[in-house]
Amino acid sequence: MNTTLGLMSAKTAGRSHFLPYVEAANEAGFKRLILFAPEDVNLARRKITGYTYQKHKWVRTVQGFPDLIYDIGHYRTIRGYQQAEEIKSFSRLPFLGDWLGNKWVVYQGLKASPEIAEHLVETELLIRAADGISMLEQHKALMLKPVSGESGTGIKRISLRKDMLIIEEDGGVCRGIKVESAGRYLDQLAAKGYMMQPALDLRVNSRSPWDCRALIQKDGLGSWSFTGLVVHVGQTSRLTTHPEHGGQTLEGYPFLAKRFGEEEAKRLYEQIRDLSRRVAEQLELYYNRSFAELGVDLAIGEDRSLYILEVNHKPGKPFMRTERDLELYLKSIRVPFQYAAYLAHTQAVVIPAAPPWSRDTSGCSRAELIEQIIQDGMAFYRTPYRFGAVPWSIDAFDCSSFMQFIFARNGLLLPRTSRQQSLLGYDVARKNLQRGDLLFFSVHSRTHKKGLERIGHVGIYLGGGRFLHSCKAGGVVVTELSDPYWNRLYIKGRRVIEEYSCS
Secondary structure, three states: OOOEEEEEOOOOOOHHHHHHHHHHHHHHOOOEEEEEOHHHEEOOOOEEEEEEEEOOEEEEEEEEOOOEEEEOOOOOOHHHHHHHHHHHOOOOOOEOOOOOOOHHHHHHHHHOOHHHHOOEOOOEEEOOHHHHHHHHHHOOEEEEEEOOOOOOOOOEEEEEEOOEEEEEEOOOEEEEEEHHHHHHHHHHHHHHOEEEEEOOOOOOOOOOOEEEEEEEEEOOOOOEEEEEEEEEEOOOOOOOOOHHHOOEEEEHHHHHHHHHOHHHHHHHHHHHHHHHHHHHHHHHHHHOOOOOEEEEEEEEOOOOOEEEEEEEOOOOHHHHOOOOOHHHHHHHHHHHHHHHHHHHHHOOOOOOOOOOOOOOOOOOOHHHHHHHHHHHHHOOOOOOEOOOOOOOOOOOEOHHHHHHHHHHOOOOOOOOOHHHHOOOOEEEOHHHOOOOOEEEEEOOOOOOOOHHHHEEEEEEEEEOOEEEEEEOOOEEEEEEOOOHHHHHHEEEEEEOHHHOOOO
């Protein structure tokens, strides 16, 4: 197979730990593997400066684009993430698999399947402090998770104790604040993008928190296969089990057998394998794109119920490595290369971002249609902003592509730009705004212009003085219309949905 495979990582230092990837590429039949970081790619010249492994040493080389790229990088800096995102969006660079959205988008995708929804932990967005207080009153304790966080960073556990809000952070940090000050604290978290869940007990039959990591990957036949299961056990002072924070990785089945007995462990293992496959298939259906591998983190309740904690599109291979089972770690590296060889041999096309499926809204009322559009919009809360976003992409939106996307999902086609969208429907006075109206704003670079040319931003009105939009400050967010910045730039509202037949 005269094919070059690119291996994209956040960094190319410490190249010795990439040797198992070189071996896996050779076994799969690739002519060469080039290791590179996003900063090594010159899109204009269509060249990559990276490393190839030749005669038992790494050699710096410059070459054209590889035939296929396997992205294993975890980009912890804004610059690194932006560079990787730019490369991913470049049409002449085919990738082995796609990216997932943030945790909230993934939750919405899984919730759309009734069979999977029963394994989800109740989850709500923290948009205002009142949301947190309301949910805390229903449950003894909450877990607060960053919508866009990874590796367990930023997670907090909050609970009420008399007149105090108790805040626990990973690493054993615990503090209390007066309940009357809780609103300010929760509003600060809301501004950063957090979601809320009832706190689960991750110490079932154990003094330390633990959860399961199931790895499911596409194989050499292009099908989803269950690679294996490990258990991550955290330190007693930790809220999370992530190995980067001192957690320990153990073989999955022996751990379950010791805790629950052989018969129950066998049942749980089979259930985890089946559920993981359904998760992968559901997310491909929801996103209308292809993934190469997914890590599914699960908790097991006292009643032996399975709860999906998180799904990761870049499951770290070192975290599949245990002291007694090196083979699982090596298998987790080999399988994606087998899938890559399948794509190369069959010239199969990895599904790109495509126009979303449209619901049949012919029989719905105007109010039902508006609710569905807004619900779809909220499903992409905190999705990043990108000016000039590719139409129908769900990796990032600008203001008008976001409106175009959520309307198109419900069978209503809007023009691409905010100025074009402002020509639809009819003007509505600010005091008469209704849920579902489009709101149009200027931007600083257009405030000096007149008429249609002043418009540079669009959002959808939620009611109660708030609107949903995609902006540079936070991506898809909910904002008060009275916010001084947006209040100053507000131009008009337009009622557009009545222009379409809803019955």
